Amino acid sequence: MHDIAIIGGGIIGCTIARELSKYDLRLILLEKTSDVGAGATMANSAIVHSGWDPEDGTLKAALNVAGSRMYEDFCRELGVSFVRSSALVVATSEEEETTLRARYARAVTRDIPATLLNRDEAHAAEPNLSDNVTLAMELPTTAIINPWETAIACAEEASMNGAEFRLLTELTGAERVIDGERSFFLLQTNDGVFESRTVINCAGLFADRVAALFEETVDFSITPRRGEYFVVDKLAHPVVRRVIYPVPSSVGKGILATPTVDGNLLLGPNALDIDDRDGIETTAEGMSFVLAKIGRTVTGVPGDRLIRQFAGLRAKGNGGDFWIGPSATIPGLFHVACIDSPGLSSAPAIPSYLIENYLAKMFPFVAKSAYQHRRPTLRLDRMSPVDREALVRSDPSFAEMICRCEHITKGEILDAIRRPLGARTVKGVKKRARPGMGRCQGGFCEPRVVAILAEELGIDPTEITYDGPSAKLFAGWLGDLPISDGEVTDHA
Numbered sequence: 001m002h003d004i005a006i007i008g009g010g011i012i013g014c015t016i017a018r019e020l021s022k023y024d025l026r027l028i029l030l031e032k033t034s035d036v037g038a039g040a041t042m043a044n045s046a047i048v049h050s051g052w053d054p055e056d057g058t059l060k061a062a063l064n065v066a067g068s069r070m071y072e073d074f075c076r077e078l079g080v081s082f083v084r085s086s087a088l089v090v091a092t093s094e095e096e097e098t099t100l101r102a103r104y105a106r107a108v109t110r111d112i113p114a115t116l117l118n119r120d121e122a123h124a125a126e127p128n129l130s131d132n133v134t135l136a137m138e139l140p141t142t143a144i145i146n147p148w149e150t151a152i153a154c155a156e157e158a159s160m161n162g163a164e165f166r167l168l169t170e171l172t173g174a175e176r177v178i179d180g181e182r183s184f185f186l187l188q189t190n191d192g193v194f195e196s197r198t199v200i201n202c203a204g205l206f207a208d209r210v211a212a213l214f215e216e217t218v219d220f221s222i223t224p225r226r227g228e229y230f231v232v233d234k235l236a237h238p239v240v241r242r243v244i245y246p247v248p249s250s251v252g253k254g255i256l257a258t259p260t261v262d263g264n265l266l267l268g269p270n271a272l273d274i275d276d277r278d279g280i281e282t283t284a285e286g287m288s289f290v291l292a293k294i295g296r297t298v299t300g301v302p303g304d305r306l307i308r309q310f311a312g313l314r315a316k317g318n319g320g321d322f323w324i325g326p327s328a329t330i331p332g333l334f335h336v337a338c339i340d341s342p343g344l345s346s347a348p349a350i351p352s353y354l355i356e357n358y359l360a361k362m363f364p365f366v367a368k369s370a371y372q373h374r375r376p377t378l379r380l381d382r383m384s385p386v387d388r389e390a391l392v393r394s395d396p397s398f399a400e401m402i403c404r405c406e407h408i409t410k411g412e413i414l415d416a417i418r419r420p421l422g423a424r425t426v427k428g429v430k431k432r433a434r435p436g437m438g439r440c441q442g443g444f445c446e447p448r449v450v451a452i453l454a455e456e457l458g459i460d461p462t463e464i465t466y467d468g469p470s471a472k473l474f475a476g477w478l479g480d481l482p483i484s485d486g487e488v489t490d491h492a
């Protein structure tokens with residue numbers, strides 16, 4: 001019997017699991033995909049917004065401001081990337097200037113550092129701003145992170161501190177059992193039945209469907225809102241150093257340009273409400289829209305250095321705000337739902353909000369005497385030359401280059417596989433160590449990553465998948481296929 005079952009291993013489920021693992025509680029997290037840090041957590045702008053945008057009086061505003069203030073310490077404790085990039089919100093018309101001044105007043109009221117810059121000051125700060133920009137608001141506390149690295153780090157730490165993680169385990173049904181004074185849930189999955197006294201629903205885009213497994217009437221509904229992006233290759237002279245936001249509109253923060261913690265540039269996202277909750281494909285219209293809009297605020301984007309496109313789905317709630325709290329009808333069930341943007345920025349503040357307002361009434365919250373922190377991933381590009389040389393001398397696998405674009409060695413890939421909750425798929429390795437994230441997108445290194453995974457896991461290479469059983473890489477060995485002894489045609 002578990003005390004708390006968390007459904008969903010995105011940034012929200014993982015931060016909650018990590019925080020709860022500091023206490024004497026029996027925890028389990030069920031995640032339907034092959035890894036944590038999938039879903040929306042894998043496909044977003046990766047910005048820690050300072051909290052200047054959400055409407056007054058919303059949970060979004062309160063948790064975004066609180067989360068953003070916690071982020072630097074949170075990332076330092078976890079040993080993950082955090083870059084205080086700063087941001088400019090740029091206006092390109094009189095109407096936008098009026099909106100921008102109102103957002104500036106909002107930022108000041110919330111004690112968020114902000115400065116208005118005139119045209120010259122804005123262009124001096126960011127020389128690649130378009131000539132259309134007439135006024136800007138600088139938000140120096142804005143930061144960028146790697147969202148899936150952060151989620152994975154939380155999951156690693158939670159697992160090191162006793163939380164059980166079940167991957168490829170989808171919650172498909174639930175029953176509340178009342179046994180005298182006590183009650184608990186039977187959680188049906190594709191991989192067995194689990195028992196838990198309470199459940200926290202962190203199922204992202206599917207949170208309303210997960211709620212419906214427990215409740216007849218669900219208090220919220222979710223619409224997928226797709227956002228599409230371009231990734232620009234690493235450049236010797238970055239196009240922008242800060243996040244560049246347009247002035248927001250009713251559908252969101254608009255098409256922005258943002259550096260990433262690993263030196264790329266992201267352009268996007270658009271915002272299109274769709275029906276398909278698996279609709280993460282990119283579209284010609286969406287990508288053209290992103291390129292057309294970015295030109296209004298930023299110039300100098302090299303069109304020949306766009307190395308990838310991707311899309312993410314925001315879990316847009318019908319109420320416009322996050323929906324965090326207990327179910328109205330089922331005791332012991334809690335929802336952390338409708339977590340669209342700024343969910344990432346709010347993530348460090350959500351666990352304590354949940355504990356202080358709800359969970360503390362149910363459990364004594366006795367802190368564990370010894371909480372273990374994780375060891376940061378081994379990344380040669382973040383080491384001093386002296387440390388790098390020492391590592392290579394102690395273990396020659398750190399001298400064997402596997403990914404030539406991102407300069408990732410075999411040693412770093414082995415570390416990604418051998419860690420707690422280590423990588424089991426090509427994408428899992430890519431998320432933890434970055435091979436395949438560069439301009440060849442895995443064209444050269446992917447077969448070598450497959451070979452390393454197979455050797456390390458002691459399985460046949462054909463069993464290695466890209467991202468779980470539904471994303472197979474191989475149909476089988478060529479030798480197993482019925483090849484005829486027919487003539488070989490010479491095309492020379």
Ligand SMILES: Cc1cc2nc3c(=O)[nH]c(=O)nc-3n(C[C@H](O)[C@H](O)[C@H](O)COP(=O)(O)OP(=O)(O)OC[C@H]3O[C@@H](n4cnc5c(N)ncnc54)[C@H](O)[C@@H]3O)c2cc1C
Pocket residue numbers: 007008009010011012013030031032033037038039040041042043044045046047048049169170171172202203204205206207210226227228269311312313314315339340341342343344345346
């Ligand atoms: C285009 C875009 C841009 C964004 N930009 C930003 C930004 O710059 N800054 C910011 O603060 N926020 C941003 N966000 C929002 C942020 O990404 C999300 O708020 C955050 O990732 C939500 O995390 P989550 O854990 O709730 O959801 P997810 O990451 O989607 O995780 C939910 C998990 O639940 C699992 N699951 C679902 N159903 C089940 C089931 N039945 N059983 C088991 N597991 C299940 C899923 O597989 C998934 O892994 C953006 C979002 C998008 C889409």
